[in-house]
Amino acid sequence: MTLNLSLSIDGQSRGTLAVQLRNAFRTQIEEGALRPGTRVPSSRQLAADLGVSRSVVVEAYEQLCAEGYLVSQHGSGTSVAAAARADVASALTPDDHTPAPAVCDLRTGSPHDSTFPRQDWIRAVSAVVTSAGRRELGYAPPSGLPVVRHTLAGYLGRVRGVRTRPERLMVTSGFAQGLALLCRVLRDRGHDTLGVEDPGHPGEWEFVAEAGLRPVGIPVDSDGIRVDALAASGVRAVLVTPASQFPTGVTLTARRRAQLVAWAKEVDGYVIEDDFDAALVAPAHRLPAVQSLAPDRVVYAGSASKVLTPALRLGWLAIPADLTAPVERIRASWDIGCSGLEQLAFARLIDTGAFDRHLRRLGADVQKRRQAVRDFVAGHLPDVTLLGANGGLQAYLLLPARCAEEAVVHAARRRSVLVRGGRFYALRPDDRPPALVLGYAGVRGPELGRGLAGIAAAYRETTGRA
Ligand SMILES: Cc1ncc(COP(=O)(O)O)c(C=O)c1O
CATH class of the missing domain: 3.90.1150.10 (Aspartate Aminotransferase, domain 1)
Structure with a gap:
């Protein structure tokens, strides 16, 4: 085992070689360069590496063990003690014995x-992994596995009225990636701004700005985004949360929905419909996706983050026909798609009824x-x-x-x-x-x-x- 010990041991320095070696170890452990559990070289090897006698290293190790910096276990060598940096660690992590403030x-x-359906997910992953063959264990197409897009197209049509086909669907790494892709395509098409709801999601505005579009705030009232203000803003694309506006929670009224798609046609533009938590809107207040009114003008976007867990990084886009190829082209150059096994597990959750x-x-x-x-x-x-x-x-x-x-x-x-x-x-x-x-x-x-x-x-x- 080699150790990147930047020791400067020399015969002219103050202190014996063993003391210098001990001090060098202490510094590295206290500064965190040597982490708890890291095995250190045997005394024979370190002595050879440093060109000192083995007794120097043995003496230093014995001292470090006595001070609690190292632990030596018969058969498994010597390693940095778990509690060696207790003083530093306690400043970063709460002490187990101190009651945490009730936050x-x-x-x-x-x-x-507690809301993630762990057992359902385990069963779905287990079934998928058990039956996975050569194809499932290979690269998935960048837009997602055809069988998964087929399931998603059926599901979105059934529960959200989305009008799409599997070839127009893309599985993304969460909505975040879908948004980044769409911003990039819009920029390539000459857009330099994107309308966003105000109030809205500050993280998304940063994302949009990072992707090269200037977010333009459009006010929201108790009927949702104000389409008159949108029309006056001069933008030709807008990001909206119609099912339940984030963060006000208001639902975009049927009248505003009709105005929104009329606006998109009028300006030859696009609506990005972020439908991330529609499934959690009270059923009596849930309207079909805006996309169902104009599949050629509205990009529909969904996400597993709120309904399963953000840890999956799973989202999907239903893309208008004229944007599908450009979005696919950019995606293929970014990351070659999402985890095929997780896509399959998600599709299985849907197909078995466990998701519903x-x-x-x-x-x-x-x-x-x-x-x-x-x-x-x-x-x-x-x-x-x-x-x-x-x-x-x-x-x-x-x-x-x-x-x-x-x-x-x-x-x-x-x-x-x-x-x-x-x-x-x-x-x-x-x-x-x-x-x-x-x-x-x-x-x-x-x-x-x-x-x-x-x-x-x-x-x-x-x-x-x-
Ligand atoms: C407004 C909004 N849209 C979409 C999402 C989902 O984003 P992602 O799929 O990237 O986690 C979130 C967060 O869950 C959100 O707050």
């Missing part, structure tokens, strides 16, 4: 780890949490308006105009409840009413109750209301 995290983000069953369970669970938030607002925050109470995994609370949003956020934080103000989601932060956005995907039952109680107390403290 309730109501910021929007990942779903709770999971969505029903998840939908019922989300509904319960939504109801808890509705009851909380009605009972504790009577002068606050709750937007989009039927969709999304977050609640958008419009605060009274005079209420200082940041003060409520800070007062909640003092109670160990983490929440974001509307400012975080606004492209033009000053031009909007104060708001709070409560993400309820990552917390459950009693924790949600505790978080809401903290918000109510923070609101009372800030506004002086009893």
Whole structure:
């Protein structure tokens, strides 16, 4: 075993050779260059590497073991001790014996780890891996395995009314990759801007800007994106979340949908429909995808992130005919497609009905949490308006105009409840009413109750209301 020990042992230096060697090891261990568990060379080998007598190394190792930096085990040699850098580690990770502060995290983000259908997924992966032959274990086509795109086309038609064909579908590494691909194609077609909803998703704006398009904020009201403002903006492509606008949760009304596709035809442009959490919209409020109104103008985009887990990095695009080849060409030069085995496992989940069953369970669970938030607002925050109470995994609370949003956020934080103000989601932060956005995907039952109680107390403290 070789060790990249940058030791400067020389006979002129102060201290014996064994002390110099010991100090060199200590420094490397304390600075983290030698990690806990790393095996060090045998005394014979290190002595030979350094050109010193073996007794020098033995003495240094014995001292380091006595000090707890190294551990020596009969038969498995000498290695860096697990607790050798306890002083450094304790600054980075909480000590197990210190009770953690009771934090309730109501910021929007990942779903709770308890909602992923682990057993269903294990069964699907197991079946796929067991039966995988030469083809399944080879390279999948960049756009996705034909059999998976076939399943997806049927599924999207059935549950979202999407009008597409397997050849127009592409499996992507999450919506993020789909968006990056579309931005690139739009740029190649002469677009330099992309309309985005305001409020919206700041991470997506960064993504769009990184892909070379300037995000242009289009205001949203209680009917969804304002198509009159979109038309006035001069953009020719727009990214929207019609099923449940992020973060307000409002559903784009049927009238606005018709206006949106009419606008796209008028400007010879495109709508990117981010349908990432449509399956979690209350069934009575769920409209078919906008794509079903104009498959040649709307790129439909879905994702497994909210309905399964973002860890899969699985998304899909249904692409208009004239954009399919350009998107495929760019994709083929990026990454040669997603994991074929995971695509197959996902398709199996759909084909066996396990995905539908999971969505029903998840939908019922989300509904319960939504109801808890509705009851909380009605009972504790009577002068606050709750937007989009039927969709999304977050609640958008419009605060009274005079209420200082940041003060409520800070007062909640003092109670160990983490929440974001509307400012975080606004492209033009000053031009909007104060708001709070409560993400309820990552917390459950009693924790949600505790978080809401903290918000109510923070609101009372800030506004002086009893
Ligand atoms: C607005 C919005 N769109 C789409 C997604 C899904 O993105 P991805 O599939 O890249 O995880 C998310 C996050 O889950 C989101 O917040």
